[in-house]
Amino acid sequence: MTPKPAHAPNLSNLLHDEAARFTAEHPRSVAMARASAEVWRGGVPMHWMGDWATPAPIFAAQGVGAQITDIDGVLYDDFCLADTPAMFGHGEPAVARAIADQALRGAGFMLPTASAVIVGRLLAERFGLPLWQTATTASDANRAAIRWARAVTGRPVILVFDGCYHGMVDDAFVALRDGQPAMKPGLLGQLQDLTATTRVVPFNDLAALEAALAPGDVAAVLAEPVMTNCGMILPEPGFHDALRAMTRAAGTLLVIDETHTISTGPGGYTGAHGLEPDVFVLGKAIAGGVPAAVWGVTAQLSARMNAAAARVGPGQSGIGTTLSGNALALAAMRAMLSEVMTEAAYGRMLAGAERLAAGLRAVIAARRVAWSVVQVGARVELVLADPPPKTAAAMRKALDAEVLAALHLWLINRGVLIAPFHTMMLVSPVTQDAAIDRLVVAVDGFAGALEGVGA
CATH class of the missing domain: 3.40.640.10 (Type I PLP-dependent aspartate aminotransferase-like (Major domain))
Incomplete structure (x- = not known):
């Protein structure tokens, strides 16, 4: 059977609804963003911090293990892990x-x-x-x-x-x-x-x-x-x-x-x-x-x-x-x-990454979307192409900015953080199986939402 297209033609309604949900659920981050913009160029201490798909930056309150709590009290399963520096968990x-x-x-x-x-x-x-x-x-x-x-x-x-x-x-x-x-x-x-x-x-x-x-x-x-x-x-x-x-x-x-x-x-x-x-x-x-x-x-x-x-x-x-x-x-x-950075820690990380990769592949198979999964140890990538490209030129064609923005915002609104720049996910030694499963469920929900986009 021919796989369904990875996305439907119009994502504007989905993005609008998800942005409105974020704003409603993050009043303190939204207010803090306005105050921050008065003293930081671009509203954040380092401009990459503004590269998330959210309408306003998420202001972190604390990180413990593989989870982050923001100043609105929202708890996230963290698969970004500071884009690698916290790969072994926060507050180790x-x-x-x-x-x-x-x-x-x-x-x-x-x-x-x-x-x-x-x-x-x-x-x-x-x-x-x-x-x-x-x-x-x-x-x-x-x-x-x-x-x-x-x-x-x-x-x-x-x-x-x-x-x-x-x-x-x-x-x-x-x-x-x-x-x-x-x-x-x-x-x-x-x-x-x-x-x-x-x-x-x-x-x-x-x-x-x-x-x-x-x-x-x-x-x-x-x-x-x-x-x-x-x-x-x-x-x-x-x-x-x-x-x-x-x-x-x-x-x-x-x-x-x-x-x-x-x-x-x-x-x-x-x-x-x-x-x-x-x-x-x-x-x-x-x-x-x-x-x-x-x-x-x-x-x-x-x-x-x-x-x-x-x-x-x-x-x-x-x-x-x-x-x-x-x-x-x-x-x-x-x-x-x-x-x-011990052998035992890596053993837990690799087992978790295998669980994540298997879960994402199961979603792809069940939803019949033309996506794929690439894994390198504890690092997993959801690629919006099948098979995964072997060159950057081919990969650029698969990096649909609108779909990626919608995916990131969807995940954030469901308590999941992944690296904001594409779809890179890291599993730490302290990442729980339940958190991995929640990420897989959230991706499945996004894939399901795409089936109705533009319909």
Whole structure:
């Protein structure tokens, strides 16, 4: 039987009704939004906080485990988890104790603490690279990796994959438009044409990758092991083996950014699938929500970095920020790596994600909608296409903005939060089966509502 279309032609009534319901049920958030707009540009401290589908921002009161309560007293099952920083739950006791203890003894000194040695050893044991540095965000870590790659190779070009996510890194804001490289419209205020020094190819396209590396001017490939910012796109079998072989043959460094794919398992996608990056980047969840990131390098690359630094001599490198590696962040990382990001925790997360993926697939089958589900460890994506696309160009065609807005608002009004940017859902170690089931029921209700939209 032919699947029903994923949506009917007119969503305006549904969106109107859901917006009215939100406004009626969130009077304090609506009032707070008006007050906030008087002091914060865009009404929120960081403009992404205004990117939810709601008529006004949700103002959070507290988060406990895998749930959030807002200032109107509305309780939500949280599958966004701060867009990954709270992946292991809000208010995690081990992290809270570590932060409180360190804060009483000083948040930062521009000096290492004893925890720094322990954290470094834990990182090396877990992720396999021997030498590490800290940053305040994964954006900073990726920028540092790019700078060092250019310094040690003497090459100008960085290669990224179309639709990638590497934080606020200018070099990564290049995409394919009608098959041609172009800077993303969101790269406001950038005067230089980054397409001169950033090469972009489709994910999973080995022929395009080989051609892009052929000139011998690519310093590094910066890659997510699974694409997570344009829907979720899995690598084809053999893709990562070929990527590693091609970069080595070309003398190009491989930087793997695991900021989202740490959901895969204790060692990230790299550990689970035996990847061999020259640089490993991890942010967001590594300090349980305290702003922090880490990046590790091989011993061989570290030696090349030392040689490049020696050529320059002493002085400012322009790589690093004052708050990187502060005592508070290292205390939080120590707690996360030793007490929170455990095999047992991942076991619970993966079991919950399997339950979620199975439930969503059952809805798709019962409702006969042309959707699909993609899963990477504890991260699950509901894709509005079947089969799930293998490139960003194909995925963009499936990301129906109006349907996504309606889905997000529908879920919020039924006490469920997922990441606001597309349909990414995270399961934490403390997410209850009942919460997963409520999310599945809410998606089923939305699919059912779509059957009547426009009728």
